[in-house]
Amino acid sequence: MDWFHCNQCFTRSASKYAVSSCGHICCEKCITSQCGVCRSMCSFLPITDEMKPQEKVFFKDPVKLIQTRQEHISQIASFQRTQMERVAIHFKRKAAELEIRVKEVTEHCCQLTDLKRENAVLKKQLSELQRETAELKKPLSQRRVSLPVAVTSP
Numbered sequence: 001m002d003w004f005h006c007n008q009c010f011t012r013s014a015s016k017y018a019v020s021s022c023g024h025i026c027c028e029k030c031i032t033s034q035c036g037v038c039r040s041m042c043s044f045l046p047i048t049d050e051m052k053p054q055e056k057v058f059f060k061d062p063v064k065l066i067q068t069r070q071e072h073i074s075q076i077a078s079f080q081r082t083q084m085e086r087v088a089i090h091f092k093r094k095a096a097e098l099e100i101r102v103k104e105v106t107e108h109c110c111q112l113t114d115l116k117r118e119n120a121v122l123k124k125q126l127s128e129l130q131r132e133t134a135e136l137k138k139p140l141s142q143r144r145v146s147l148p149v150a151v152t153s154p
């Protein structure tokens with residue numbers, strides 16, 4: 001961090017630093033109850049590894065922060081893409097299953113139509129046969145159909 005220095009004495013080699021509530025950095029020698037830079041009464045936060053992440057972030061390299069953020073964002077994007085692919089595969093498979101089902105049902109319908117047609121033909125044939133049977137049951141004299149009479153001379 002080539003920008004890091006005590007805002008009052010400008011040393012860069014002190015062993016301890018703190019940041020004030022007014023936003024000034026002071027080395028341990030320059031810390032007083034009053035900020036040495038702007039003279040306001042303020043509290044100091046020691047600059048250490050124990051700082052909270054939202055405080056630490058102010059001392060990190062912005063370029064690295066962007067890289068880290070980018071990596072995080074691409075992780076999020078990849079996670080969501082995987083989720084999307086999963087659901088897309090599911091619905092594609094479902095659609096294929098339904099297509100097969102539709103084909104099966106259509107075939108059944110065709111078979112049914114064929115059977116209905118066949119049934120109609122058979123019904124017609126049956127009624128013809130019934131009519132013929134009724135005709136045959138009548139006594140000869142009542143028959144509509146006149147039988148050829150063979151005239152033979154002995």
Ligand SMILES: [Zn+2]
Pocket residue numbers: 006007008009010011026027028029030
């Ligand atoms: Zn100083």
Ligand SMILES: [Zn+2]
Pocket residue numbers: 020022023024035036037038039040
């Ligand atoms: Zn200050």
